[in-house]
Amino acid sequence: MDTKRELLALLSTDARESTDDIARQLGVDTETVEELLDELEAEGTVRGYQAVVDWDNIDEQRVAAFVELNVELDRETGYEEIADRIARFSEVQSLRLVSGDYDFAIEVTGDSMQDVSRFISNQIAPIPEITQTVTHFIMQTYKEAGIDFGDRDGDDRLSVSP
Amino acid sequence: MTLQPNDRVAGVPESGIRKFFELAEERDDVISLGVGEPDFSTPWAARSAAIHSLEEGRTSYTSNRGIADLRELISDYSRRWDHDYDPDTEVLVTTGASEAVDLALRTFVSPGDTVAIHEPNYISYRPGIEFAGGEPLGVTTTAVDDFVLTPEALRAAGAEDADLLVLCYPNNPTGAVMSESEIRAVAEFCVDNAVDVIADEIYAALTYDGDHTSIASMPGMRERTIVINGFSKAYAMTGLRLGYALGPAAAIESMNRVHQYTMLSAPTTAQYAAIEALRSCGDAVTEMATEYNRRRRFVLSRFEEMGLDCFTSRGAFYAFPECGGDDEAFAEELLEEEGVAVVPGSVFGESGEGHLRVSYATSMRELKTAMNRLEAFCRDR
Numbered sequence A: 001m002d003t004k005r006e007l008l009a010l011l012s013t014d015a016r017e018s019t020d021d022i023a024r025q026l027g028v029d030t031e032t033v034e035e036l037l038d039e040l041e042a043e044g045t046v047r048g049y050q051a052v053v054d055w056d057n058i059d060e061q062r063v064a065a066f067v068e069l070n071v072e073l074d075r076e077t078g079y080e081e082i083a084d085r086i087a088r089f090s091e092v093q094s095l096r097l098v099s100g101d102y103d104f105a106i107e108v109t110g111d112s113m114q115d116v117s118r119f120i121s122n123q124i125a126p127i128p129e130i131t132q133t134v135t136h137f138i139m140q141t142y143k144e145a146g147i148d149f150g151d152r153d154g155d156d157r158l159s160v161s162p
Numbered sequence B: 001m002t003l004q005p006n007d008r009v010a011g012v013p014e015s016g017i018r019k020f021f022e023l024a025e026e027r028d029d030v031i032s033l034g035v036g037e038p039d040f041s042t043p044w045a046a047r048s049a050a051i052h053s054l055e056e057g058r059t060s061y062t063s064n065r066g067i068a069d070l071r072e073l074i075s076d077y078s079r080r081w082d083h084d085y086d087p088d089t090e091v092l093v094t095t096g097a098s099e100a101v102d103l104a105l106r107t108f109v110s111p112g113d114t115v116a117i118h119e120p121n122y123i124s125y126r127p128g129i130e131f132a133g134g135e136p137l138g139v140t141t142t143a144v145d146d147f148v149l150t151p152e153a154l155r156a157a158g159a160e161d162a163d164l165l166v167l168c169y170p171n172n173p174t175g176a177v178m179s180e181s182e183i184r185a186v187a188e189f190c191v192d193n194a195v196d197v198i199a200d201e202i203y204a205a206l207t208y209d210g211d212h213t214s215i216a217s218m219p220g221m222r223e224r225t226i227v228i229n230g231f232s233k234a235y236a237m238t239g240l241r242l243g244y245a246l247g248p249a250a251a252i253e254s255m256n257r258v259h260q261y262t263m264l265s266a267p268t269t270a271q272y273a274a275i276e277a278l279r280s281c282g283d284a285v286t287e288m289a290t291e292y293n294r295r296r297r298f299v300l301s302r303f304e305e306m307g308l309d310c311f312t313s314r315g316a317f318y319a320f321p322e323c324g325g326d327d328e329a330f331a332e333e334l335l336e337e338e339g340v341a342v343v344p345g346s347v348f349g350e351s352g353e354g355h356l357r358v359s360y361a362t363s364m365r366e367l368k369t370a371m372n373r374l375e376a377f378c379r380d381r
Helices: A003-013 A019-026 A030-042 A079-087 A113-124 B017-025 B044-055 B068-081 B096-108 B125-131 B151-156 B180-192 B249-262 B268-280 B282-305 B327-338 B364-380
Strands: A063-071 A092-097 A104-110 A130-137 B091-094 B114-119 B135-140 B164-167 B196-200 B225-230 B243-246 B356-359
Touching (some): A019 B364, A113 A130, B068 B091, B091 B096, B096 B125, B096 B196, B125 B135, B164 B180, B282 B364
Parallel strands (some): B164 B196
Antiparallel strands (some): A063 A130, A092 A104, B225 B243
16 A cells, blocks of 8 residues: 555544554655645545544434435436535535435434435425435434444453553 | 472463563553554454354354365455465464464473573463473574564574574564564574474564565475464454464374364354454455554554654554663553553563563554653653
8 A cells, every 4th residue: 555545544444544644554754645645635535524423422303314216317407417416515425326215325313303304395295306315314324434432432352461 | 288389380470571560550541552453343244254153053163174165265365465275274263373373382392302492572472382382492583683584583593503483473462573584594494493483473464664474475484384373363253263374284183182172173253253363354454554553653663752662663563663771670660650551671571671662552642642641751850
């Protein structure tokens, strides 16, 4: 693995490491890490750095839903055009074209179920190419971005062993 | 007096590691860099296969040599190190690599035989040789040579007359690995002096910056080498107790004679876990190795920053920095003052004196804190 690829792997595990600590782990100097980070950002490989939050842990109403969207294409309108319109809504957290029974899978967040429902019926469903929407409210998150929310950070090993 | 241990057992001292284990156990704020096993759990696919085998009621003995499918998979897996062992006659599945080492010693050591062993080294070989009635011959390796075994060191110790050599690279406790040319030199020494080899390669999959070379792949060595490996370190399966030995058919047959009367067969559940591990957990091993490698670089670079001399270890999950002077006192004070547990190098033989075994099989978060504490400790010293 070259250093750039390894940096990417490291950031995917923990993007909050200091540049110095990243440099130590990759066996390169701090400047090299900074240059590579600039490069990854400039070329659009790294699109951002975000925390993985267990929202159930804070005392605040927040509702998320997965929504399946079916669309009908015509000569003038392709997936790209439709995706572009949907992606512009700040309520839409993720948007993917998928294989299978429906076309787009989107994740939407809002303050309440009504909030999310209203958004789907007022903003998404009326888009002319969209023929059907199916909304799945998320009831519980067990794992996200590779992090198991139920994982106990226990170490059962003997403290000193040969 | 009843139940008195025999002279062989009575003559073997208690492991020096035990004292540190007890000291570390006394407090609950200790960050331990003294652990000789992975901090990862066994990959889920392997655990799941073990559970399934229990649900299916596969809880009886297996054949002495191990489940045929497993031996086949081990034989295939071992090809990566230029091995070619027949699954039916040249593979023996054991209860941990530890059993394989013990079997090899009990099978090939005759009373009074000299068994050369490079030091510092894993603490079990010397007692194992003594339990088998052999005479251990320590061969000193040093930081100057990056703790690699050389023909010069073997000659200096008088190992030309040894009957056997126990070889363990990548090494516990130093993390040292041997390059192809270094292995070749030791192989030539063994062929020239008719020394057989027990090669414990349990850390082979955890070799960084280059690949592991097995001494059995060197000219003239296959017929005089028992290769030992297992699932504990690479697949994070220490508690499942599963290892294996590879060697010429007649040698494996002899080892199996001891195995069939003393162990019957390796744990069945663990064998099913191992089958799945070899079938589908290769990526998990790569991921763990990548993570160890990052931590290795981190630890080595932190040692450099705090002025702790350390050769570049390239294997296992150990670094072996120099602390100078009394390593036991250093480790004890470090534990008392900073709550960081390491193992003093002298536990692994006299030539380990003045060093510390630092295991980086622990999370980056803990490693960072431990290194900061170690740095503060070195500064105040």
